[in-house]
Amino acid sequence: xxxxxxxxxxxxxxxxxxxxxxxxxxxxxxxxxxxxxxxxxxxxxxxxxxxxxxxxxxxxxxxxxxxxxxxxxxxxxxxxxxxxxxxxxxxxxxxxxxxxxxxxxxxxxxxxxxxxxxxxxxxxxxxxxxxxxxxxxxxxxxxxxxxxxxxxxxxxxxxxxxxxxxxxxxxxxxxxxxxxxxxxxxxxxxxxxxxxxxxxxxxxxxxxxxxxxxxxxxxxxxxxxxxxxxxxxxxxxxxxxxxxxxxxxxxxxxxxxxxxxxxxxxxxxxxxxxxxxxxxxxxxxxxxxxxxxxxxxxxxxxxxxxxxxxxxxxxxxxxxxxxxxxxxxxxxxxxxxxxxxxxxxxxx
Numbered sequence: 597x598x599x600x601x602x603x604x605x606x607x608x609x610x611x612x613x614x615x616x617x618x619x620x621x622x623x624x625x626x627x628x629x630x631x632x633x634x635x636x637x638x639x640x641x642x643x644x645x646x647x648x649x650x651x652x653x654x655x656x657x658x659x660x661x662x663x664x665x666x667x668x669x670x671x672x673x674x675x676x677x678x679x680x681x682x683x684x685x686x687x688x689x690x691x692x693x694x695x696x697x698x699x700x701x702x703x704x705x706x707x708x709x710x711x712x713x714x715x716x717x718x719x720x721x722x723x724x725x726x727x728x729x730x731x732x733x734x735x736x737x738x739x740x741x742x743x744x745x746x747x748x749x750x751x752x753x754x755x756x757x758x759x760x761x762x763x764x765x766x767x768x769x770x771x772x773x774x775x776x777x778x779x780x781x782x783x784x785x786x787x788x789x790x791x792x793x794x795x796x797x798x799x800x801x802x803x804x805x806x807x808x809x810x811x812x813x814x815x816x817x818x819x820x821x822x823x824x825x826x827x828x829x830x831x832x833x834x835x836x837x838x839x840x841x842x843x844x845x846x847x848x849x850x851x852x853x854x855x856x857x858x859x860x861x862x863x864x865x866x867x868x869x870x871x872x873x874x875x876x877x878x879x880x881x882x883x884x885x886x887x888x889x890x891x892x893x894x895x896x897x898x899x900x901x902x903x904x905x906x907x908x909x910x911x912x913x914x915x916x917x918x919x920x921x922x923x924x925x926x927x928x929x930x931x932x933x934x935x936x937x938x939x940x941x942x943x944x
Contacts, residue, residue, distance in 0.1 A: 598676065599637035600806050601661070601774060606634045606670035608656050608830075612879065628878045630656045632830045633670075640773065643800065643807040645817040645838070647853065648827030649875060654810045655699070656830075658776045661808075662696045663687060675773070692722055695767035696776040699810075701759035701783070705751040711737075711762055712747035718769040736765040740795060757788035764795065771803065778810045789813075793820055814857040818842060823913075826850050829878060829886050836914030846908060846921040848891050885919065893920050 608631040618626035631653045638644050646654040659665040661672060672680040679690045695718075698704035705714055712733040719727050733747045740761040751759060760780065767775055780796065781789040797820055800807055809821060817824055817838060824841055826834040826849065834847040845851045852869040871890045876882050882889050888898035898919055906921065908914035 599673075600640045600642075600675055601808075602637040602671070602673040603657075603661070604635045604671040604673070606631055606657065606660065606672070607668045608653070608660055608665060609668045629668075630830050630878065631660070631667075634830075634832055636825055636832065636835065638774070638806045638808060640806055641800070641804050642823070643809060643821045645809045645811060645821040645824040646827060647811065647814070647817060647824055650812075651875065651878070652827040653830040654827055655778055658696060658778055658808065658810055662694055662776060663691055688722060692770050693773045694776065695770070695772040695774070697760070697763045697767050697778065697780060699779040699782055701756055701763050702751055702754065704763055705754075705759060707751050709750075710747065711749050711751075711754075714751075714762065715747070715766050715769060718766065722770065724770075732769070736769060737762075739768060739799070740765045741791075755788075756784050757791065760784065760788075760792055761795070764792075764799075768799065768803070772805060774806045774808065776808045776810070779812070780809065781811070781813055781816055789816075796820065814854065826853065829876065829881060831886070831917070833887065833918070834914075834916040836908070836911060836916075840908075840911055840914050844910075844923065846914070846916040846923070847887075847918045848893050848920075848922065849887050850916075851922055885917070895920065 607629060609627045609629050611627045613621070613623065613626045615626075617623075634653075634657060636644065646657065648654055656665060660667050667680060670680065671678060674690050674693070677690065679687060682690070709717075712729065715733045715736050716727075716729050719725075719732065730747075734744045737744055737746055742758065742761055742765070746754075746758070746762070751762075754762065775796075777796065780792055784792065793816060796807065799805070809816065811817060821838045823836065824838045825832050826841075826847065828849055834841060834845065834850045841850060842854060845854060852871050855867055855869040869892070873890045876886065876889060882899070884897070884899040884901050885891070885894070885903050888894040891898065901919070903917040903919050905915050905917055908916070
């Protein structure tokens with residue numbers, strides 16, 4: 597089965613100062629890379645999670661896919677069509693098949709518009725004038741479990757969970773093949789989080805859409821995703837099936853993230869892993885493996901050589917970037933011996 601969305605070597609860069617200031621100060625590279633060479637794909641009907649600390653580049657990837665941010669380089673292929681180089685009105689047919697729900701459910705809704713007007717925005721943008729506004733608004737509200745009379749309300753009259761449902765309804769207006777959900781449970785009570793997640797799962801089963809979830813919540817990831825990608829400083833450091841990564845993580849950063857996941861059982865024995873030090877600045881990336889400054893397993897080679905992607909021998913769809921993957925330290929030859937022939941040719 598061909599992938600619905602395929603992203604290859606995506607790089608997104610932001611300026612740190614204007615051209616004149618850079619010229620005056622002699623700054624040769626007045627920018628930083630928020631996303632560095634990211635590659636992944638999502639199949640039809642599949643759910644993929646992007647996981648990582650704040651500032652790791654998760655939302656930047658989502659905004660680039662949906663067209664709110666331009667990439668410096670790389671490829672975004674949607675259902676067999678390269679769309680990264682398509683701009684303006686020519687991109688609309690592809691954007692109709694994608695939709696995004698934003699992290700702030702209330703802030704993403706215009707306070708001057710009623711729910712009905714908000715739900716009809718996609719139809720107006722794509723010039724679909726043959727729709728009955730009242731009927732479409734009622735259909736979308738029922739789809740997300742809200743009464744028809746919510747169409748007359750304004751965003752300030754909605755709770756966080758209700759605003760989230762309206763955002764999901766608006767995203768579903770044009771029957772997209774891909775939904776990008778940026779922190780779909782952020783700021784919601786635990787009971788409301790469950791309702792929103794169950795709603796997304798039911799809609800996926802009913803409509804067959806693919807979902808890209810951006811979240812810090814590992815319980816959400818384990819509950820409803822097929823695969824997950826762990827991000828650190830704008831790179832994927834581990835990608836694989838959700839079940840495989842939860843049971844057998846290969847990267848030390850993944851191990852630390854999973855160990856920090858809240859445990860509801862008060863009698864459970866916790867094995868927390870403390871990451872020392874601060875997250876490095878994107879403008880001053882560490883040499884070698886960028887996680888080595890916080891890694892408890894780091895050796896000298898980790899600070900000198902950037903790790904290339906490796907494939908798990910037990911699962912070819914499970915990849916990672918680490919010189920010292922978990923579970924291999926005893927069986928593998930000495931690290932210097934394994935890397936001796938690669939030191940001069942590993943790509944950055």
